């Protein structure tokens with residue numbers, strides 16, 4: 205069996221390959237959590253799912269013997285529910301899903317399971333669930349991007365400035381940041397004529413109203429930021445920025461949990 209698999213994606217490997225890889229020490233895996241939710245008039249619904257998976261793959265390519273689970277395309281997105289097409293899971297459903305994914309991966313021999321967030325709304329649900337199950341299986345570590353505030357501060361809320369993009373443009377949801385990422389990953393799916401500006405305020409100023417009354421209470425078109433400036437090269441650099449952060453956090457957590 206090859207030491208280097210043909211793919212880092214679990215769903216593209218066959219069971220004998222996976223069994224052999226686990227025996228050879230490929231026991232670490234990233235599980236990307238995405239969502240199917242509105243991203244304004246100019247972007248499709250899968251944005252969080254695609255960048256969650258892509259950053260996981262870019263990171264895994266540089267991490268030691270690490271695979272990537274299929275991305276979970278549904279998440280906790282009740283704040284987007286009033287827009288057509290958004291699919292949101294109940295808290296309990298997502299909790300049970302994360303437990304079942306963890307248990308299945310543990311049964312397969314994985315010993316370090318790291319959940320990563322393409323959609324930030326999954327974080328609070330995942331935190332409660334993953335803290336509760338982190339020591340359920342002796343010898344296995346179930347972990348995730350614990351410091352989501354630091355992640356946002358060091359990527360979404362600072363990197364665009366280095367590119368000369370103001371944060372009210374890059375935005376926290378479906379703005380330039382995600383438009384550029386989509387331009388890098390799925391340029392065919394951008395509705396160039398429909399791209400629109402939304403509410404420019406930072407997330408911490410509007411999150412309360414948004415979670416209580418839905419995102420439409422702060423932005424009628426569902427955009428936070430301004431999606432009219434997509435650039436695929438910049439999108440690729442955004443993806444690398446997120447992947448580099450993932451690598452650093454993953455390695456830190458791995459070291460912390462090493463016996």
Ligand SMILES: [Zn+2]
Nearest residue numbers: 251252378382
């Ligand atoms: Zn998004």
